[in-house]
Amino acid sequence: MSSELFERIRRGERAAVATALNLLDARDHATRERAVPLLDELARGAREDTVRVGLTGAPGAGKSTLLDALVAALRARGRNIGIIAVDPSSQHSGGALLADRIRAGRAAGDDQVFFRSMAARGRLGGLAAATRAGLDVLAAAYDWVVVETVGVGQSEVEVADLVDTLVYVAQPGAGDILQTMKAGVLELPDVFAVNKADLGLPAERTAQELRRGLALGAVAADAWQPPVLLIAASEDRGIEALVDAILAHRDAVAPDARRARRRAGEERFVRHELLQRYGSFGIAAIGGPEGLAAHLAAVADLPPLTRVARIGDAVESALRSA
Ligand SMILES: Nc1nc2c(ncn2[C@@H]2O[C@H](COP(=O)(O)OP(=O)(O)OP(=O)(O)O)[C@@H](O)[C@H]2O)c(=O)[nH]1
Ligand SMILES: [Mg+2]
Known part of the structure; x- marks a missing residue:
C-alpha cells in the first residue's frame, strides 16, 4: 500500500501528500508506526533537487508575512511549494495565525502550494518527529519545502537540523539583536533577513549590528559568509534577492557537505x-x-x-x- 502511496506522492498528488501526513500525525502510536515503511521509501527515494528552507525568528518578526511573499515569488518562478508551520509552545498561536495568513493570502486556492501546521498542543507523538517526517513527505512532492518556526537554538524542533538553508528573520529595533539571539545562535543561520525595512533607520541599525556580530566570528576564507539582507515582507521588497541568496547558499554548499x-x-x-x-x-x-x-x-x-x-x-x- 505504501508503495503506491509513495508513487503518488512523488507525482505530487495533493491527496496522497495529505493522506501521508495524516498517517504520520495520527493520534495512535500503531498508526504512526505503519507509516515507517513509507518513510523508508521517502528517505531512499529522496529528490536531491528539493530546496529545503527554514524560516525562523522572534514572534512577530514577520515570518508568516514573508512566507506569503516568498510563495508568490516562487510561484512566479514556476516552483511548487510545501510548507509546514511549527508551533512548539502551547501558548503561542503563531501556527494558527500562519494558517490563516496563508489560507487568506495569495496562495489561497492554489493547488501547487501545500500548507500544514503542526502544534505541540494536544499531541501525543513527538513534534520534532512529526515535523521531520512531514518535511520528508513534502520534499518528495514539491520543488521547495519551507518550515516556519519561532526561535532557533533552544527550541524543541531544531529547525537548523531539518533544512539545508536556514533563514533568520530579524525584527528591527528590538534592542540589541545579538543579545536577543543568545550566544551561539548567530552561527546557525545561513541567511539573515532584517524585515520591516520600510521602518528605515531601526532596520538599518539592526542589519549593521548583525554584520558586526558576524564579522567577529572566524570564518574560513572559502566558507559561506551569511549575507544580511534588508527586506520589507509586507511590501514585497527584497524578496527576489532573498530567493537568490537561498539558491546561492545552496550552490555554495557542496552536495557532500549538504x-x-x-x-x-x-x-x-x-x-x-x-x-x-x-x-x-x-x-x-x-x-x-x-x-x-x-x-x-x-x-x-x-x-x-x-x-x-x-x-x-x-x-x-x-x-x-x-
Ligand atoms: N512595517 C512592516 N510590518 C510588517 C512587515 N512584515 C510584517 N509586518 C507586520 O508584523 C506583524 C507580524 O507579522 P507576522 O508575519 O505575523 O510575524 P510572525 O513572525 O509570523 O509572527 P509569529 O508567527 O506570531 O511568530 C504583522 O502585524 C505584520 O503585518 C514589513 O515588512 N513592514
Ligand atoms: Mg507566523
Whole structure:
C-alpha cells in the first residue's frame, strides 16, 4: 500500500501528500508506526533537487508575512511549494495565525502550494518527529519545502537540523539583536533577513549590528559568509534577492557537505527521540552512551525514524530482560 502511496506522492498528488501526513500525525502510536515503511521509501527515494528552507525568528518578526511573499515569488518562478508551520509552545498561536495568513493570502486556492501546521498542543507523538517526517513527505512532492518556526537554538524542533538553508528573520529595533539571539545562535543561520525595512533607520541599525556580530566570528576564507539582507515582507521588497541568496547558499554548499549536514542533524534527532521516549534509564539499559554509540553506528544507513524504531526495540528488550 505504501508503495503506491509513495508513487503518488512523488507525482505530487495533493491527496496522497495529505493522506501521508495524516498517517504520520495520527493520534495512535500503531498508526504512526505503519507509516515507517513509507518513510523508508521517502528517505531512499529522496529528490536531491528539493530546496529545503527554514524560516525562523522572534514572534512577530514577520515570518508568516514573508512566507506569503516568498510563495508568490516562487510561484512566479514556476516552483511548487510545501510548507509546514511549527508551533512548539502551547501558548503561542503563531501556527494558527500562519494558517490563516496563508489560507487568506495569495496562495489561497492554489493547488501547487501545500500548507500544514503542526502544534505541540494536544499531541501525543513527538513534534520534532512529526515535523521531520512531514518535511520528508513534502520534499518528495514539491520543488521547495519551507518550515516556519519561532526561535532557533533552544527550541524543541531544531529547525537548523531539518533544512539545508536556514533563514533568520530579524525584527528591527528590538534592542540589541545579538543579545536577543543568545550566544551561539548567530552561527546557525545561513541567511539573515532584517524585515520591516520600510521602518528605515531601526532596520538599518539592526542589519549593521548583525554584520558586526558576524564579522567577529572566524570564518574560513572559502566558507559561506551569511549575507544580511534588508527586506520589507509586507511590501514585497527584497524578496527576489532573498530567493537568490537561498539558491546561492545552496550552490555554495557542496552536495557532500549538504549530506554531511543532514546526517549530523539526523543523528541529533535520533538521540533526542530515544532520550525522550526512554529516558537515561533506557539508554543505560543498552550500555549507556557507549552502547548507544554502537547501536547508532550499526543502523547509520537507515532512515532516521527507522533508526529510532530499531534502537527502541533494543531498549525495550533490554528493559524486559533486566
Ligand atoms: N512595517 C512592516 N510590518 C510588517 C512587515 N512584515 C510584517 N509586518 C507586520 O508584523 C506583524 C507580524 O507579522 P507576522 O508575519 O505575523 O510575524 P510572525 O513572525 O509570523 O509572527 P509569529 O508567527 O506570531 O511568530 C504583522 O502585524 C505584520 O503585518 C514589513 O515588512 N513592514
Ligand atoms: Mg507566523
